[in-house]
Amino acid sequence: MPEFVIETRGLRKSFRTRHGRQTAVDGLDLAVPAGGVHGFLGPNGSGKTTTIRMVLGLARADAGTVRLFGAEVPKSLPSVLGRVGAVVEQPRLFPGITGRRNLQVLARSINQDDRRVDAALAAVGLTDRAGDRYKAYSLGMKQRLAIAATLLKQPDLLVLDEPTNGLDPAGIREIRDLIRALAADGTTVLISSHILAEVQQVCDSVSIIGRGRLLAGGSVAEVLRSTTRPSEVRVRVPDPAAAAELLQGNGLTSRPDGELLLVGGAAEPAQITRLLAERGIYLSELTPVSADLESVFLQITEGEGL
Amino acid sequence: MTAGLxxxxxxxxxxxxVLLLVLLGxxxxxxxxxxxxxxxxxxSAAELASAKAQVDQQLADPEFQQMLTECRTAVTAGGNSQFPADLDCDxxxxxxxxxxxxxxxxFVEQFRVLLLGITGILTLVFALAGVxxxxADWSSGSIGTQLLFESRRGRVFGSKLGAITLVALVIGAVGxxxxxxxxxxxxxxxxxxxxIGNDPVTGAQVPLSRTDLVGRALRALALIGGGGAGGFxxxxxxxSSLVAVGLVAGYGLVGEAVLRSVSSGVEPYLLSSRVAAFLDGQYLIYRYPNVCxxxxxxxxxxxxxxxxxGAYIGVLIVVVTVASLLLFRRRDVA
Incomplete structure (x- = not known):
C-alpha cells in the first residue's frame, strides 16, 4: 500500500454562479496517510465536500491531480473504487424500497451476496429495521444505512462526510466506536466534520483547509503544538474583577470565562497563586487549559480571515 | 455489463x-x-328480432312504398333525373x-386496430417508466451512490438503458x-x-402474407422499446422527470399544432406522421392544389x-441517447 491513500496536487475547482465563477478548491495539496483516522476540517464552504467529490470521481477537477491508492483519478478510478467506501454529504439511497433491498441492490453491483448485507446491517445496528422502507427512516437511521452500504465493500478506505449529522448522542457514540473498530482493523478512515471535539476524539491526523487551500496538516499532536496561543489556566476566585486588575498589572492576561477567569502569560501556575495570595485573594480552583483542536482550528481560520 | 443489467x-x-405503470398499461x-x-x-336473437321489426316497419311506411313505386316506374320508363335507368331499386x-x-x-383489420391501440398504450407507458x-435516481440523489459502486458511467448508463428497454420489449411482446x-x-x-388487406388508395383487396403481419408486430415492438429508451x-x-415529461407533452400537445399552423408542408416531417407510417406500413398525405x-x-x-x-424515429432516439450519455459522462454528479 502506498504511504498516502489520497494525494492531491494543485487541485482546483470552480463553479459558475450568478455572480460569476466561484472558486471552491484553490490549488489544494492534500495527503491522507494510510492507516488510522484522518480528520478533514474546514469552515462551511471551505471546499471539503467538493474535494471529496473530486477524489471519488463524482466531479471533475479544473486542474491538478488526484491519486487514490496511487491510481490516477478519474482515469484509473475503476481499478481502486472497490477499495473505497464513501458517504458524501447526506445519505442518498432509494426512498421507495426497504433498507435491506437498498443494500441488496448495491451488494449485487459488486457481486456480493446477502450474507454481506446482513453483516453490514448488524454492524450499524439496523437489523431490526431493515425491512422498513428507507423513506420512513429517521436521518440518523439513514446515516447508519449509508455507512452500512460502505461496509459492503469491506473497504481499505472509508470516506465519511459529516458522519454524525442527525445522530443522537447514542448514535454518535456508536459511529465513533465503529470508526475506531474499523481503523483498528486496518481501514483508513477520512472524516470530514465540523464537530471538532468529535474529530479530536477519534482522529490520528488532520488536514485543515480554508477557501479551498490547505492551512495546516499533520498528526493531531503536531497541529496542537503548532498553536501560537500561550497556555492558559482557569481560576476561580471570590472577586474576579480585583483579581483580573491585579494580574493584568503584573503583565499577565486575563479574561472572564463565566464565573471564572482565564489567565495567560504565566511562566507557571505558581506565579498566579503567589501574586493573588500576596494580595489576600485565595484561589478555590485552578485548572490548566490545554489547547484543543477547536481552539487551534479557530486560531488558524481566524488568522486567514475565514 | 450483465451484472449491471x-x-x-x-x-x-x-x-x-414502474410496476404501477406496467400494470396500468x-x-x-x-x-x-x-x-x-x-x-x-x-x-343476439333479440337484437336481430328488433332489427327485423325495424325492417318491417320501414317496409310498411307508405312514403317509402311510394318512393319505391316511383323508382320502379321511372326505371322501367327509361329513367329520369331522380332515378337513372341503371338504378337497382331493390x-x-x-x-x-x-x-x-x-x-x-x-383478422387482418382486427389485428391492425388492436395493435395500434396496444402499441400506443405501451409506448406511452414505457416512455413514462423510462422517465x-x-x-427518481436524480431526485433522490441515489445516482451518486451508484457511481460510488461503479464509476464507469458508460456502463451505468448502458445497464439502465438496457434494463428499461428489455422490460419494454418483453411486456411489448406480451401486448x-x-x-x-x-x-x-x-x-x-x-x-x-x-x-387479405385493403389498398389504402384504391380500397381494393390485396393478399397479405404472414410475414407482413410479423413485420407489423416487430415494428410495434421496436416502437415500444424505443419509447422506453427515449423516455429514459x-x-x-x-x-428531471418533470422536464422530460413536460418536453414530450409540450411537443405532443402544442408543438405539432404550432408547426402545422406555420406550414402545411411540414406534415411529412412531423413525428406523428413518421410514427403512423412506421406502425401502419405507410402513411399517405393528400395535398390539394390551391387552384383546381x-x-x-x-x-x-x-x-x-x-x-x-423507422429511420426518422431511430435517428431521433439515437441522437437523444448519445447526447444524454455524453452529458452524463461529462457533468458533475451531486
Whole structure:
C-alpha cells in the first residue's frame, strides 16, 4: 500500500454562479496517510465536500491531480473504487424500497451476496429495521444505512462526510466506536466534520483547509503544538474583577470565562497563586487549559480571515 | 455489463411507480381487447328480432312504398333525373343488417386496430417508466451512490438503458401476442382469418402474407422499446422527470399544432406522421392544389414508407441517447 491513500496536487475547482465563477478548491495539496483516522476540517464552504467529490470521481477537477491508492483519478478510478467506501454529504439511497433491498441492490453491483448485507446491517445496528422502507427512516437511521452500504465493500478506505449529522448522542457514540473498530482493523478512515471535539476524539491526523487551500496538516499532536496561543489556566476566585486588575498589572492576561477567569502569560501556575495570595485573594480552583483542536482550528481560520 | 443489467432489472422491479405503470398499461391492453371482443360478438336473437321489426316497419311506411313505386316506374320508363335507368331499386329495400351495428371480424383489420391501440398504450407507458426510472435516481440523489459502486458511467448508463428497454420489449411482446391471439380468436370464431388487406388508395383487396403481419408486430415492438429508451434518455439528459415529461407533452400537445399552423408542408416531417407510417406500413398525405382545374381537384399523394418512418424515429432516439450519455459522462454528479 502506498504511504498516502489520497494525494492531491494543485487541485482546483470552480463553479459558475450568478455572480460569476466561484472558486471552491484553490490549488489544494492534500495527503491522507494510510492507516488510522484522518480528520478533514474546514469552515462551511471551505471546499471539503467538493474535494471529496473530486477524489471519488463524482466531479471533475479544473486542474491538478488526484491519486487514490496511487491510481490516477478519474482515469484509473475503476481499478481502486472497490477499495473505497464513501458517504458524501447526506445519505442518498432509494426512498421507495426497504433498507435491506437498498443494500441488496448495491451488494449485487459488486457481486456480493446477502450474507454481506446482513453483516453490514448488524454492524450499524439496523437489523431490526431493515425491512422498513428507507423513506420512513429517521436521518440518523439513514446515516447508519449509508455507512452500512460502505461496509459492503469491506473497504481499505472509508470516506465519511459529516458522519454524525442527525445522530443522537447514542448514535454518535456508536459511529465513533465503529470508526475506531474499523481503523483498528486496518481501514483508513477520512472524516470530514465540523464537530471538532468529535474529530479530536477519534482522529490520528488532520488536514485543515480554508477557501479551498490547505492551512495546516499533520498528526493531531503536531497541529496542537503548532498553536501560537500561550497556555492558559482557569481560576476561580471570590472577586474576579480585583483579581483580573491585579494580574493584568503584573503583565499577565486575563479574561472572564463565566464565573471564572482565564489567565495567560504565566511562566507557571505558581506565579498566579503567589501574586493573588500576596494580595489576600485565595484561589478555590485552578485548572490548566490545554489547547484543543477547536481552539487551534479557530486560531488558524481566524488568522486567514475565514 | 450483465451484472449491471441484472442490478438495474432488480432496481427497476423495486420501483413501485414502474410496476404501477406496467400494470396500468397491461390493464389498458386488456380493456382494449375487451372492447374489441364486445364489438365482435355477433348480434343476439333479440337484437336481430328488433332489427327485423325495424325492417318491417320501414317496409310498411307508405312514403317509402311510394318512393319505391316511383323508382320502379321511372326505371322501367327509361329513367329520369331522380332515378337513372341503371338504378337497382331493390337496393333501397331495408335489410336487417342495416339496423345492427356489427361487422364480421376480419383478422387482418382486427389485428391492425388492436395493435395500434396496444402499441400506443405501451409506448406511452414505457416512455413514462423510462422517465421515472431515470428521474427518481436524480431526485433522490441515489445516482451518486451508484457511481460510488461503479464509476464507469458508460456502463451505468448502458445497464439502465438496457434494463428499461428489455422490460419494454418483453411486456411489448406480451401486448403484441395478446393482440394477435385475441384477433385470431375473434376472427376464427365469428369472422374470417383470410390474410387479405385493403389498398389504402384504391380500397381494393390485396393478399397479405404472414410475414407482413410479423413485420407489423416487430415494428410495434421496436416502437415500444424505443419509447422506453427515449423516455429514459430524455430524463437522464435533463436530470428531471418533470422536464422530460413536460418536453414530450409540450411537443405532443402544442408543438405539432404550432408547426402545422406555420406550414402545411411540414406534415411529412412531423413525428406523428413518421410514427403512423412506421406502425401502419405507410402513411399517405393528400395535398390539394390551391387552384383546381376544370376537370376537378386532383390531390397529390405523398407516401411515407415504414422504412422512412423507422429511420426518422431511430435517428431521433439515437441522437437523444448519445447526447444524454455524453452529458452524463461529462457533468458533475451531486
Amino acid at each position: 441484472r442490478v438495474e432489472l432488480l432496481r427497476l422491479r423495486s420501483r413501485r411507480a 397491461l390493464l389498458g391492453c386488456v380493456l382494449l381487447i375487451g372492447f374489441a371482443v364486445t364489438d365482435a360478438v355477433p348480434p 337496393q333501397m329495400l331495408p335489410k336487417a343488417e342495416y339496423f345492427v351495428d356489427w361487422r364480421a371480424p376480419d 421515472t426510472f431515470a428521474g 403484441v401476442l395478446l393482440a394477435w391471439g385475441a384477433s385470431y380468436w375473434m376472427a376464427s370464431k365469428w369472422g374470417t382469418t383470410a390474410l 434518455a430524455l430524463a437522464m439528459m435533463f436530470r 382545374g376544370t376537370s376537378g381537384c386532383e390531390a397529390e399523394i405523398i407516401r411515407i414508407s415504414a422504412l422512412q418512418g
